[in-house]
Amino acid sequence: MSTLEVQVWRGGERGAFHRYDVPRQESQTVLDVVTYIQRRLEPSLAYRFACRVGMCGSCAMTVNGSARWTCRTHVNKVAQKGRLEIAPLRNLPLVRDLVCDMREFFDKWARARGQFAPTKTRRDAFAVVQPATPERREVDAAIECIGCAVCYSSCDVVAWNPNYLGPAALNRAWTLVNDARDGARGERLQAVAGDAGCHACHTHMSCTERCPKQLAPTASIAGLKRATVAAALKGKL
């Protein structure tokens, strides 16, 4: 059985990579590798995971330089010459080892007005949203986000401008801008405009390239740019 040489980040911002040798197995995922290290070699290793099947969005790490969801990333897809380098996500404060503080990431969803604002009460009938409408199609294209922060970690603009809301929060805002049931369109466009919002995006498309769910936050951000300009020209922003 061959062995993987794995470099894992240990400690805080001033930590260092430590080397662990992990037995190679068929269909092994990067999360399997980290779990092996934590259970057999280094019990104090801190990392996050929950579902192991690509739903919860908690296991993202930087693997050989790129942010990835580790539970659905096979070692044979990313290992280079039997070597793996596993580091915490970028653009987020490091707690310890492979665990980042996600507060800022999710606070930005709230700042981008990522909460649904209902216009009806429980006494009203169910809203009927036709699947074929252009608005609902825009929502469909963007709705499957699992909040893993791979896009946020890959974004150059977040690195340059720490106030920037980031691809995930803006993508979320775009789904609500297109939600026929939502009543906060104006406030939301207000929240996502400007140099901390959609207009700061340089369209580098790292988010779209790295999104494990193959969403296109870049397209959502472009939609917000169009929607905010249309609102501004009509005097509604």
Place this chain on the structure above:
Amino acid sequence: VSAARRETLLWFAQRASAAVLALCIVVHLITIVYAVRGGLSAAEILGRTRGSGGWIAFYAVFVLAISVHVPIGLRAIAIEWLGWRGASRDWTVLAIAAALAVAGLRAAWAVFA
């Protein structure tokens, strides 16, 4: 004017001026290549630009599009590279806009008048 409205309109102005510039730059480059390859002398060039309403109008639009486009871009770079915001940054890029417009229009006028 709210910050959101201001930033959105500035972004739109930069995109719109970029569209104008895309066309202007193509015309400008073709003109340069034509003048150089055709071996036009300075006197011959001036002979075509002096008193030409078309050329002065074209270069006036070109210069004004630059004066809109460049400062808005510099404003964004100031945030990303220097963390520089606020009134001092806005006055600085406004001064750059004015300098570009004055220098550019002066140059266009020089080959027209």
